[in-house]
Amino acid sequence: MLTLTANDVRLGATATDWQHALAQAAGELERAGRTTADYLTGMMTREQQSSTVLGNGIAIPHGTPDSRSAVLDTGIRLLQFPDGVTWHDGNRVHVLVAIAAQSDEHLDILRDLTRVLDQPGLADQLARADDAEALVRLLSTPPVQVKCDRDSLCLGVDAGSATELALTAAARLQRLQCVDRDFLGAIVGQTPVSLGQGFWLVHHGLGARRPALALATPKQPAPDLQGVFCLAGPGDQCRELLERLDGFLAVGERIDTLGADALLARLAGEAPDAVSAQVVLLNTHGLHARPAKQLVQEARRHNARIRVRLLDGDGAAVSATSLTRIIGLGARRGQTLVLSATGEDAQPAITALAAAITGGLGEAVTPLASTPASAPEPAAAEPEPLVDDQPLKAVAASPGLALAPAFVLRQPTLDYPATAADPEEQIQRLNRAIDESDGQLRSLIRQAEGGEAAPILSVHVEMLQDEDLYQATLEAIGEGASAEAGWWQAIDTAARAQEALADRLLAERAADLRDVGRRVLANLCGVSMPTPPDSPYMLVAEDLGPSDVARLDTTRVRGLVTARGGATAHSAILARALGLPAVVGAGERVLTLTDGAELVVDGERGCVVANPAAERRDRIQRRLEQLAELQAEAHSQRHEPATTLDGHTLEVCANLGNTAHTPDAVERGADGIGLLRTEFIFMAHPEAPDLATQEREYRHAFDALNGLPLVARTLDVGGDKPLDYWPLPQEDNPFLGLRGIRLSLTRPEILETQVRALLRAAGDRPLRLMFPMVKDLDEFRAAKAIVQRVQDEIGAPDLQIGVMIEVPSSALLAPTLAPEVDFFSVGTNDLTQYTLAIDRGHGQLSAESDALHPAVLRLIQMTVAAAHAHGRWVGVCGELASDPLAIPVLLGLEVDELSVTSRRVPLVKACIRKLSLETARTQAALALSKATAVEVRDALEAS
Structure with missing residues (x-):
């Protein structure tokens, strides 16, 4: 990825015209060893195809795909023209960001620059900058990522006052990690401000990790209480969210007539009477400058107010006639664009624009690989069964050698309704299941006292008492979910948030969280976990949570095999502490084993063998006998x-x-x-x-x-x-x-x-x-x-x-x-x-x-x-x-x-x-x- 630094900057350049400026930029790239002299021809050809001016005094000249043979090494040079240069499209340019790219690295620079184009007075600041670092800072302001999406909506809350709704909305922002506890404390002491039409607002910057807007609505709306908006972040960072809020209030719709999708559309700036359509972007490199310009030109042909947003984003809809705004969406291939239009030409505009996007906006495109709608979903391929007497390589997790019949721990299917009619009954069921799970875990801790499992299971008890998980479940139940569905939604959301941090230890904690979640879910469903045999066995499972390992009867279990997991997971650590041979990450094939099939687990070499032949079995038995003699001695x-x-x-x-x-x-x-x-x-x-x-x-x-x-x-x-x-x-x-x-x-x-x-x-x-x-x-x-x-x-x-x-x-x-x-x-x-x-x-x-x-x-x-x-x-x-x-x-x-x-x-x-x-x-x-x-x-x- 290209990165702009002070070393790439040349201050105080002058030029007689735009061709002279472009020649200087090409010369800078050539002197830096980035290009040959032929690259200037490619840059000129690009300008003939379309102007590279972004606006606000910035242009990003670069070559055509045909000129990439003249690029020796990807690089960038920035030339400042304090007096400005009139470009061939009539714009006044003060900064040239000249790019030599061997592929499409310039797209990242392009998207970064579009994010600063709306700054008031930017062109004048670029012209007057007398320090390279200052110039880079002007062009490298990191974007402020706002949060306003389906996750930040709290609809149908059982609350009767604006204060209660404000706290619910604030708690939701904390659960989404947009704010911390200091923000909650600030909101507790704040009186909601009336916005009119039954809407209220609380806002604070203390404890805000990112600008965010949450909305809580009551189960029974009233003329003076339709909902409370909770806004987090400093005022200067919340400008976009405040503009979206103003636009929403200007529409004046009753909120109880809107579903979540319609509500988000209004908050994104789409009008109630807008004609809309969704279209998938197929361009290989996304919505960069060339296709974006085609989109803007098509939008300008129609007498309509057209707006565009990303379906899977949380940003506002932007004007389809603004090139910089369209580029700033950063839309990638495969993402869905939401088009909306109002005005006398709205329907034809949407039809034409959707067709232009589907057609590639001037670029050759290929459809996404997909299954025809009429075709049935293909069944997931069954893993191939293990071949008898053939070693399967896995990850060695705990040393030792064992031979015993397999017992495959298959998680029971937990069927439950997604919704329930009586929230109070669901809350009572949830409380009973949590209490039951707490008792089970404390019993396991007493059994494991002094062992490795005890402190890990103690963490599970703490997870059961997590207030954020509990409140998230109550909110889901309040919105009509069953206790089971609400609990698992809270668990899954929290676990995914930890897994998304790309940190191995936190990923393992996410596994612990799911382990706790499954225990409560099983108790809610009244389902018991499978019982292993009374005779010696080898435990095989997709994965094992710490509580699974803690329950093991070490007088019967001879070893552990898991399809997933790593050597540092809690289950592997506990297996080593218990002295059990274990291999992990063996793949889905081990789950095809039938109960009772003989299984060899070699925890030192990291392999498993199903149904060993007589020769291998005898060899293993001799090794086990020798090992037993050695252990006794x-x-x-x-x-x-x-x-x-x-x-x-x-x-x-x-x-x-x-x-x-x-x-x-x-x-x-x-x-x-x-x-x-x-x-x-x-x-x-x-x-x-x-x-x-x-x-x-x-x-x-x-x-x-x-x-x-x-x-x-x-x-x-x-x-x-x-x-x-x-x-x-x-x-x-x-x-x-x-x-x-x-x-x-x-x-x-x-x-x-x-x-x-x-x-x-x-x-x-x-x-x-x-x-x-x-x-x-x-x-x-x-x-x-x-x-x-x-x-x-x-x-x-x-x-x-x-x-x-x-x-x-x-x-x-x-x-x-x-x-x-x-x-x-x-x-x-x-x-x-x-x-x-x-x-x-x-x-x-x-x-x-x-x-x-x-x-x-x-x-x-x-x-x-x-x-x-x-x-x-x-x-x-x-x-x-x-x-x-x-x-x-x-x-x-x-x-x-x-x-x-x-x-x-x-x-x-x-x-x-x-x-x-x-x-x-x-x-x-x-x-x-x-x-x-x-x-x-x-x-x-x-x-």
């Missing part, structure tokens, strides 16, 4: 150190997401806690936990460890893991934004409270503290200074302070960090993500996010070398630490500690005991010699 020796055959000992510690798991980790033989994710306590509270709360939680861990060391990671939230009570600005890439230590340093008081709680809870017991997402020495020093200050204040003993190696820069700078830190802990999950530039939750790429990639291994090697040169130790706390193929490599790289999930501690220790350090060094050298992760795994498996 490992369990019996779990409290023994992990010492290699040649006498080298590694610490094998446990990763914990909750202090309640500490006794289990110790019982499984962990040499300590290698990673305590302290954010669990922050996520479990609606506000930042105070000192006493944190100290009490941390003390549980120290008490259970009986003197074993604990490595606590300071709060690691932000960016992709936000806290509700710590709001952050929206970020285009949260993985590269405010998170980890960089976020904690913006609120040092929270970090200080956490450090104080950890030090007080530890007393004289071994505490090791580490900071997440450290990129360089400055961040480490800033965080360490806070720790040392708290130590001095409370007289705490010395402790080890380290950093997590999660960012490639920290591994590359390990020689500068090592003299000042006490240890490194390598978080291979994030280190792999940042090193390979692959989001490990990406549906297509996550399988390639392999920490055994030689690039990641080399960063670990550099970290270990730097640490050992200064007498420091290095741990690995990512999932790589429990990968059987990776353990010899990490040992050979001379890592000092591995930290894994508690369930894997005995097996990891057993694996180390079967190795020698020399053999491990050979394995590490072999891995480092390869070029890809696939080559590394193939070589290690063959060795």
Whole structure:
């Protein structure tokens, strides 16, 4: 996309005529290396076809499609003519935006410029600008996106006063994220102003995120109360909405005679008696300058007032005779234009204009691919069934191997009426279903107490109590919806809003929201969820919500398979915590399995096999028997150190997401806690936990460890893991934004409270503290200074302070960090993500996010070398630490500690005991010699 910058500007140009000005523009593009000299011919040809003047002193000269061979590199140059140049169409031009485009990149510049053309005095400002930056700013004013559409209408509200309707309209704008709570507070204290004809207005700019207009109407309109408009935004940004409101009031129609579509048409500026039509735009590049000019010329032939708007937009209808307004619509191929006309020539005008648009407005067009109206809708293609004994590749989500009959969890069909006659009865049904769901969730939380599922299910309880969801449902019920339809509409709207943010974590929260929504919906419909068999089984589902996983009887379920989802979804996290083999993202084919079909799930290789043949089945059984023997042996020796055959000992510690798991980790033989994710306590509270709360939680861990060391990671939230009570600005890439230590340093008081709680809870017991997402020495020093200050204040003993190696820069700078830190802990999950530039939750790429990639291994090697040169130790706390193929490599790289999930501690220790350090060094050298992760795994498996 072309972008105008100050470097593209030439101020103070002069020209004898428009041809001289155009030649200068072409020369600027040629000198910049954008075009050859032949491009001027194309620019001249374009002017002969039609003028490139936009208006208000701006022209955008560019070549024809035939002249694109003269474009060497897409670019742009801006020439200012303070004295002006008279163009061949009679317009006075002060600025030429000369464009060299190899395709249609100039369309974006064109649309941006049309948005500033209505500014009063723009031509004079362009002529007088004496600074390149100022000139760019004049031409780059971002458009103000207003909100006034079907979503902002609240029709038929059960309210009897203008104040009640005002609050309903304001609440709707908040739900649409147009305003925040400050706006609601301002509206509460405001008396509606009469607009006449029974309409009222409330307006405020405080807390407005974008200009918006909502309308609430009563169920029983009265002459003095037809509706209340709620306007949000500063006055200068609401000009368009106020003009639309004035136009609506000037018509003087009774609102109870209008449906939603007609009401929106009036608010868009269409007259009640207008002749209208809808027509689909077919032009490949949308309604850009050439077809827009054809549309305007056709409109001017008729004695009618013709207006145009986008059917799927929320903007006002614009005059069909204004070129800049038509271009400013930004209409794209496939969008529907709404034409309306009044006057004696209205019907012929609409007929001619619709025909011209359908015909392409002077351009060759092709119809949209569509199914003929008379043809029946094609049935969705059924996925091909799995082929027996043929592995199906999926995403490895939780390690392990299992063989068991499949149980396919098919969501029951929930049939319910869309409407209901008695709103009060529907509200009572809704309340009962929410209460029932609340009780079910709290029962699950009690069953899962101390486990990974409990805090996630606690969030589900909070979602049930969300006031915005409840109010949105009540509004829908008030408009005639059934409790079921109103509830699911509220859930679906909220979930879609989160999914639209293109943020992986928020997308997963949207899945949680739908999980909660389905629970209430099932209770409303009186439908129970399917019951798995009493015998061992493999759970197969389209996707699993956290509550589904929390209900699992781990004595029967042997593994999990989902058609959708990623390795970072809550269901995958819980599967790992439960020690269940799991693969996700296997595709719709797995749903074709019949209940009882034998299924192999390999959570380490990331594949499933349906109905294995006898040979494969025997091989799997032998592997399972060997694994069972190994697990039994490992369990019996779990409290023994992990010492290699040649006498080298590694610490094998446990990763914990909750202090309640500490006794289990110790019982499984962990040499300590290698990673305590302290954010669990922050996520479990609606506000930042105070000192006493944190100290009490941390003390549980120290008490259970009986003197074993604990490595606590300071709060690691932000960016992709936000806290509700710590709001952050929206970020285009949260993985590269405010998170980890960089976020904690913006609120040092929270970090200080956490450090104080950890030090007080530890007393004289071994505490090791580490900071997440450290990129360089400055961040480490800033965080360490806070720790040392708290130590001095409370007289705490010395402790080890380290950093997590999660960012490639920290591994590359390990020689500068090592003299000042006490240890490194390598978080291979994030280190792999940042090193390979692959989001490990990406549906297509996550399988390639392999920490055994030689690039990641080399960063670990550099970290270990730097640490050992200064007498420091290095741990690995990512999932790589429990990968059987990776353990010899990490040992050979001379890592000092591995930290894994508690369930894997005995097996990891057993694996180390079967190795020698020399053999491990050979394995590490072999891995480092390869070029890809696939080559590394193939070589290690063959060795």
